[in-house]
Amino acid sequence: MATNLKPVDVAVVGLGAAGGVAVLPLARAGMKIAALEAGSWMKTTDFKADEIYNNVRRRVTTGTKVWDEIPTFRTDPGQPARLAATVPPMMNAVGGTSIHFYANSWRWQPWDFQARSETIKRYGASALPKGTTLEDWPLTYADLEPYYDLIEYEIGVSGKAGNLQGKIDARGNIFEGPRKREYPMPPLRDTEFTDLMQSAARKAGFHPHRSPAAINSQTNKGRSACAYHGYCDTGGCHINAKNSTAVTTIPEALKTKNLTIYERAHVTRIVADDAGKVTGVLYVRDGQEYFQPAATVLLGSYTYENVRLLLLSKSKAFPKGLSNNHGQVGKHYIGHWAGREVIGLFPFASTSGGAQMRRVWLSTIGRTTVSITRASASSAARV
Amino acid sequence: MRDQTLTRRTVIVGAAFVPLAALTASGQTQNAAPKLALSATQRRTLEAMLDRLVPKDELGPGAVEMGAAEYIDRSLADALATEKVAFLAGLSRTDQFATTSQGAGFAELSSDKKDAVLTAMEAGRAEGFTDAQGFFNRVRRLNLEGMFGDPYYGGNKNFAGWDLIRYPGAKLAVSPQDQRMSAAPTPVRASVWGPQHGH
Numbered sequence A: 001m002a003t004n005l006k007p008v009d010v011a012v013v014g015l016g017a018a019g020g021v022a023v024l025p026l027a028r029a030g031m032k033i034a035a036l037e038a039g040s041w042m043k044t045t046d047f048k049a050d051e052i053y054n055n056v057r058r059r060v061t062t063g064t065k066v067w068d069e070i071p072t073f074r075t076d077p078g079q080p081a082r083l084a085a086t087v088p089p090m091m092n093a094v095g096g097t098s099i100h101f102y103a104n105s106w107r108w109q110p111w112d113f114q115a116r117s118e119t120i121k122r123y124g125a126s127a128l129p130k131g132t133t134l135e136d137w138p139l140t141y142a143d144l145e146p147y148y149d150l151i152e153y154e155i156g157v158s159g160k161a162g163n164l165q166g167k168i169d170a171r172g173n174i175f176e177g178p179r180k181r182e183y184p185m186p187p188l189r190d191t192e193f194t195d196l197m198q199s200a201a202r203k204a205g206f207h208p209h210r211s212p213a214a215i216n217s218q219t220n221k222g223r224s225a226c227a228y229h230g231y232c233d234t235g236g237c238h239i240n241a242k243n244s245t246a247v248t249t250i251p252e253a254l255k256t257k258n259l260t261i262y263e264r265a266h267v268t269r270i271v272a273d274d275a276g277k278v279t280g281v282l283y284v285r286d287g288q289e290y291f292q293p294a295a296t297v298l299l300g301s302y303t304y305e306n307v308r309l310l311l312l313s314k315s316k317a318f319p320k321g322l323s324n325n326h327g328q329v330g331k332h333y334i335g336h337w338a339g340r341e342v343i344g345l346f347p348f349a350s351t352s353g354g355a356q357m358r359r360v361w362l363s364t365i366g367r368t369t370v371s372i373t374r375a376s377a378s379s380a381a382r383v
Numbered sequence B: 001m002r003d004q005t006l007t008r009r010t011v012i013v014g015a016a017f018v019p020l021a022a023l024t025a026s027g028q029t030q031n032a033a034p035k036l037a038l039s040a041t042q043r044r045t046l047e048a049m050l051d052r053l054v055p056k057d058e059l060g061p062g063a064v065e066m067g068a069a070e071y072i073d074r075s076l077a078d079a080l081a082t083e084k085v086a087f088l089a090g091l092s093r094t095d096q097f098a099t100t101s102q103g104a105g106f107a108e109l110s111s112d113k114k115d116a117v118l119t120a121m122e123a124g125r126a127e128g129f130t131d132a133q134g135f136f137n138r139v140r141r142l143n144l145e146g147m148f149g150d151p152y153y154g155g156n157k158n159f160a161g162w163d164l165i166r167y168p169g170a171k172l173a174v175s176p177q178d179q180r181m182s183a184a185p186t187p188v189r190a191s192v193w194g195p196q197h198g199h
Helices: A019-028 A051-056 A064-068 A115-123 A141-156 A192-203 A249-255 A302-312 A354-358 A373-380 B004-015 B020-024 B040-053 B068-077 B081-102 B111-122 B132-148 B157-164
Strands: A008-013 A033-036 A259-262 A265-272 A278-285 A288-299
Touching (some): A008 A019, A008 A278, A019 A033, A019 A141, A019 A249, A249 A259, A265 A288, A265 A302, A288 A302, B040 B081, B068 B081, B081 B111, B132 B157
Parallel strands (some): A008 A288, A033 A259
Antiparallel strands (some): A265 A278, A278 A288
């Protein structure tokens, strides 16, 4: 029998990149928040300059829960469901994936908000595949710009504006939408290598610029500047210079005393009354079941978990799962983890860091999906 | 025990320099006698395979000298324990295939015949496996991890792997000078888990 807890204004499921940001304005507005996070707090000593630890065994990004809950997939309904060959880094921790992400902090292009109408305008209606469900977003870049600005300054992003209120600056991204003000921090340090790449790209007619990064290029709000040791890929930052929500918005929200974090809390169901109004969430923590009543429930636990929770949360008003009366939950799947990447092999010899120097990521979105231990183990199991 | 004297000596010497951070992580610190997964015969087959993938030559030590087999042996007893049964089956089938196709167990063969066995596995032509190519690729992949990973896990002995690819090693802070292409940084040859590892 679930223990009933004291009601809160907002229950947040998953305190990561999304939930970890959302709690700050809510807490500052005086709302009482219960954040339910399946993982725990991590410390700087959990982050090692060790690629076996980070990238091969994925000690930071995967815990027991992730290994136990690898998504299954099939390419048509007739196939048996198989475990995904790679495990997306669905890490469980306070701060979530913002702990291990590459810290690329791009705004969307104005175009991205009107992908459907802009595609038709530029290429004609026939350019869209038959039966596509692609739609424009109900808001524009201009609507969102003040919030991009807010979060860039709250978290701390290093970069160079390429479009400052319409004024184009070739040192930045000349293709970006207009921004109200410059980034809060200058770009991360250039090196001889990035100089070489930029000069080559300019000669080839491109417009290279430093990518915006949620990494401190200088001391920021009492936290250190980046030390450029380079092991934060699939790991965390050993000096808290990478601006995950665990070191930025979440601690700020805690200062208001309006946010309570429950670590190791596995939400099992969103509860709705007979009229279909959500009344709170059921969760299991250390073997004990709790009901957390809440006026509002925010889902911030990544695509798989959000969808799974909605589908599991059946009620009289939502017999096919919460908000799924039109059968749309779980369709139009978008995950960002299958990134695109180009690796270049360079003909010159570098005198330092051979392997590092020659592997150049030209990708700006998403990340590589590398085969990991479990996946390789399953292929070895067929021997 | 291999290198028992050396291990004990380096542990004792290293102990004087263990930083506080390494001591607080002592739950994860490996002791002098790490658990191993392979029998002497299995280890011999594995080493013979790795020795053909990356043999020692005039440029330096090969995979075996770098401790790649030790890395795999320890890993199968620890982080890769779920893979152990399948991996041992792969080793055993490699020996069976070597015997049926070349007339002796893998480790007994001449270099040319070993290469013929490995080439057939790599191409997926080797008989007796469900997925010879998968096993070959797995051995190759683990071999690379053993050669170039942090020596804490048993491979990259004496940092030979990092020397080979001129990897600068892990520095907690990297200076602009370290990032220059025109001058090599002074390499750091230390495990992040403490100075007792890697020798």
